[in-house]
Amino acid sequence: MDRADEVDKSGQNLSVTLHPSGRDDMSILSMQRLNDQYVPLPLNLPNGPSSPVDMAVDYFTYDYEFAEPPRVTSLQNTVPLPTFTDFGDDTYFVADQRGYESVVHHLAGQYLNADKSGNIADARLKLNKVDHITSDAMIFSVRKDELIKHAIIMVVVREISYSSTGVTVKTEDNSTYQADYVMVSASLGVLQSDLIEFKPQLPSWKILAIYQFDMAVYTKIFVKFPKKFWPEGAGREFFLYASTRRGYYGVWQEFEKQYPDANVLLVTVTDEESRRIEQQPDSQTKAEIMEVVRSMFPDEDVPDATDILVPRWWSDRFFRGSFSNWPIGVSRYEYDQLRAPVGRVYFTGEHTSERYNGYVHGAYLAGIDSAEILINCAQKKMCKYNVGGKHG
Known part of the structure; x- marks a missing residue:
């Protein structure tokens, strides 16, 4: 464990010296090889540790956090981990008897109408549109004349049609919703699946950005x-x-x-x-x-x-995994593309958080950022979204 910590610290020191563009990025496994963590790793252990104890320690250090092995995970964008750098590396188990969803209800209560008991009772919130509650896609339907009274619709979205004049969203129960803009917070796994059909098809640069990221399990x-x-x-x-x-x-x-x-x-x-x-x-x-x-x-x-x-996040069509992991070869340029709107269709979610992807706070903060981008366009006519150069 001490040796693993030493190598991880060495990886942190190396990571901060790499060019911001990501052109010099490497996998965590490559960093381990440079540090000769598992003697004689360069000669006969090219894929990492092979003894049971070494594998257990390595797994606890990396897979347990990123859900994928060091050979696929970006060094530059995960070491040091921004969440631990900004908030500390102590971890806690949420044992609140009200359940983790109490946090969501508290946040929702700040802008949705609630009854006397504190339960969300806003007529604009659409739930139970099918046999069970789902959260595969949250649609923020914003009309020009109702920027403050925005509607939130949580249903099984199957089709999003968009043009220069507006957006039409069709759901699995054959309902249709029309708006000037739409915000899609479906998980990266859902975006990589065929659950939601975009009409017209998303441009190739957007599809490539979606497919380049990993949806870990x-x-x-x-x-x-x-x-x-x-x-x-x-x-x-x-x-x-x-x-x-x-x-x-x-x-x-x-x-x-x-x-x-x-x-x-x-x-x-x-x-x-x-x-x-x-x-x-x-x-x-x-x-x-x-x-x-x-x-x-x-x-x-x-x-x-x-x-x-036994949870089954990967098999569930509304999630297709647990959270995104930043793989080797993907830079901040692709992250800008992942978050970038396509016409009147805007995107958000933990996978669009450049600093805190994979975490709930990343999803929360990304939602705020994406909402500001949309509002700037709808309200202030500031609709241009700039994606920096690949190696800028």
Whole structure:
């Protein structure tokens, strides 16, 4: 762990010396090779660490944060990580009994009408347009004469038609919405899928920008047991499993502090393991987990798990992944293209946040930035969006 921290610090020092254009960017794995992290890496370990312990440490250091391995992740744009630089590298688990959505409701209550109980009851907010609530695309429908009273429509959007005079949005329940402008906050994974059809088709530069970024898959699997058999106490919230297979149920977390006596463990998997697990029944996943925990604690009486929760973000057509990761070869030029509007169609989301992509605060701040760009056009007639040069 100490050696991994040393190499990461060396990578940070190297990263800040690279040209701002991104022309000298490299993968995190390339940086590791330069530091000769895993002796003798340059000769017989070209793809990174291969021993179980080295893989576990490497996975915990990088994959656990970016959801993809060092060989594909940009050094210049992720090391040092802007979120940790700006806000500190302490991480916390949200255990609020109201659920994480309470944050969303609080923000929405600042500009949408609510009833006496504080529940959002704004007639302009369209929910439950199909059998269940979805959030694949949030459309900010802004009319020139209602810039303050903007409508927010959350439905299953299937088609966005745009012209020089306006925008028409069609949804899965055959509803049609017309507006002067539209803001699309569908995830990068959804934009890379065929869920939403744009008419006319988005220009090639926009499609290429969308496809160049990675939509990573990050899966937190919760497993409940009838009793505890794992270590507890200060400094023991996390523990790693060193498998001969990289990322195989490697990072574990216990919740005695957050949820006393809940007897729940969280194991995180990413990338290819996430995709593999999503395609198999939960019973098989639970069987694999039981084999792992019993090998981790051979001297303990490990009971069978009583329940398991396996999210499937990659398989869900409304997400197609968990969050974006900045891959090698993509610069801020492509990020400007990703956020850039196409006519009257504007884009936002965590993947359009140049500094905080992959995070909720990135999505929040990107929404503010994108709204200002749209309002400047609709209200102030300042509609030109500049994309800097590739190597400027």
